[in-house]
Amino acid sequence: MKPMIDLKKQYLDIKDEVLSILNEILEGSQYVLGKRVLELEENVKKYHGVKEAIGVASGTDALHLSLKALGIGEGDEVITTPFTFIATAEAISYVGAKPVFVDIDPKTFNIDPIKVEEYISSRFTAHGSRIKAIIPVHLYGQAADMDPIMAIAKKHKLKVIEDCAQSFGGDYKGKMTGGFGEFGCYSFFPSKNLGCYGDGGMVTTNDTEMAEKVKALRNHGSKVRYYHSVIGYNSRLDEIQAAILRVKLKRMKRFNELRNRNAHLYSKMFEGTGITPPFEDDNGMHVYHQYTVKTSGRERIIEALAKEGIASAIYYPVPLHKQDVYKNDYQGLSLPVTEKVSNEVLSLPIFPELTEEEIKKVVSTILTVLG
Numbered sequence: 001m002k003p004m005i006d007l008k009k010q011y012l013d014i015k016d017e018v019l020s021i022l023n024e025i026l027e028g029s030q031y032v033l034g035k036r037v038l039e040l041e042e043n044v045k046k047y048h049g050v051k052e053a054i055g056v057a058s059g060t061d062a063l064h065l066s067l068k069a070l071g072i073g074e075g076d077e078v079i080t081t082p083f084t085f086i087a088t089a090e091a092i093s094y095v096g097a098k099p100v101f102v103d104i105d106p107k108t109f110n111i112d113p114i115k116v117e118e119y120i121s122s123r124f125t126a127h128g129s130r131i132k133a134i135i136p137v138h139l140y141g142q143a144a145d146m147d148p149i150m151a152i153a154k155k156h157k158l159k160v161i162e163d164c165a166q167s168f169g170g171d172y173k174g175k176m177t178g179g180f181g182e183f184g185c186y187s188f189f190p191s192k193n194l195g196c197y198g199d200g201g202m203v204t205t206n207d208t209e210m211a212e213k214v215k216a217l218r219n220h221g222s223k224v225r226y227y228h229s230v231i232g233y234n235s236r237l238d239e240i241q242a243a244i245l246r247v248k249l250k251r252m253k254r255f256n257e258l259r260n261r262n263a264h265l266y267s268k269m270f271e272g273t274g275i276t277p278p279f280e281d282d283n284g285m286h287v288y289h290q291y292t293v294k295t296s297g298r299e300r301i302i303e304a305l306a307k308e309g310i311a312s313a314i315y316y317p318v319p320l321h322k323q324d325v326y327k328n329d330y331q332g333l334s335l336p337v338t339e340k341v342s343n344e345v346l347s348l349p350i351f352p353e354l355t356e357e358e359i360k361k362v363v364s365t366i367l368t369v370l371g
């Protein structure tokens with residue numbers, strides 16, 4: 001089966017470097033939050049041009065700890081997109097706040113700033129406001145429209161937490177995603193653009209005080225060992241994952257360029273067919289965590305690809321307000337763009353090492369179905 005992302009191919013390319021570092025770490029005796037985590041944090045800071053970077057246990061934790069550090073909790077509302085991985089909303093629920101789902105832009109699939117403003121206006125006049133923050137997600141590797149989002153946040157004194165789990169290295173108008181809001185939250189799950197060999201995540205911020213809070217929260221609310229000032233968590237990054245991430249971070253620019261190149265090869269081949277290739281907004285470089293097309297004939301395509309041993313996936317088949325876990329709280333909420341798009345999207349294999357031949361094969365298989 002040709003997978004969505006071939007992690008083995010990438011491993012074989014970096015194997016020698018990874019194995020020698022693993023051996024060094026295993027023979028040393030510092031396995032959690034040691035010098036490799038510090039080095040990775042330094043490297044990520046430089047890469048993004050931000051003041052602070054804090055390694056945590058996952059992308060979900062990065063979001064959760066950011067919300068905690070901002071003091072968001074019971075009774076508060078946090079605006080986000082319904083068209084994302086569940087973790088974005090879960091983090092809001094963890095702190096006792098309510099996710100407010102606002103519809104997306106039909107072209108970029110990212111949260112629509114006009115709808116954000118509409119929601120805020122309606123709530124400010126009617127009820128005062130419990131709205132505390134906005135979490136835009138840079139979906140599939142394309143930056144959300146940050147200028148209007150930041151302007152809305154400023155006007156209404158809201159915090160912005162960017163969910164960058166899919167956009168490591170992507171930018172908006174020349175500035176990397178993650179550097180706009182109070183926090184940038186990253187996931188290093190193996191399939192992400194920068195992925196480790198287990199779970200991992202990172203929080204970035206330009207606010208030193210906030211960084212101190214996240215650092216304490218990730219480690220049992222403690223700044224000095226065995227002295228605890230708040231209830232924290234066990235959310236640390238380990239040395240092995242940090243060291244592997246450093247090996248990959250050195251190659252990150254090239255990896256993202258290759259993803260972008262592969263996406264363009266696909267899109268060119270889909271020109272003039274019944275497949276709608278992803279829209280690329282010229283605000284920044286799309287780093288193609290996913291290559292996601294729109295089609296009305298999704299089921300037949302999935303079947304034809306599977307017959308050829310080619311994987312495909314639907315990110316995401318059910319919008320968050322329609323998920324079992326949330327649907328009772330959002331009865332009557334209609335988000336037509338999201339609901340339509342979730343029936344049409346299909347993601348195809350994309351990764352740096354994918355070859356032009358393989359892309360041709362995927363496309364020709366799809367085109368035979370379309371006839």
Ligand SMILES: *Cc1c(COP(=O)(O)O)cnc(C)c1O
Nearest residue numbers: 058059060085087088165187189
């Ligand atoms: C992967 C992902 C997360 C969660 O990251 P984990 O490291 O798996 O916890 C959050 N948000 C989005 C958009 C993601 O794609």
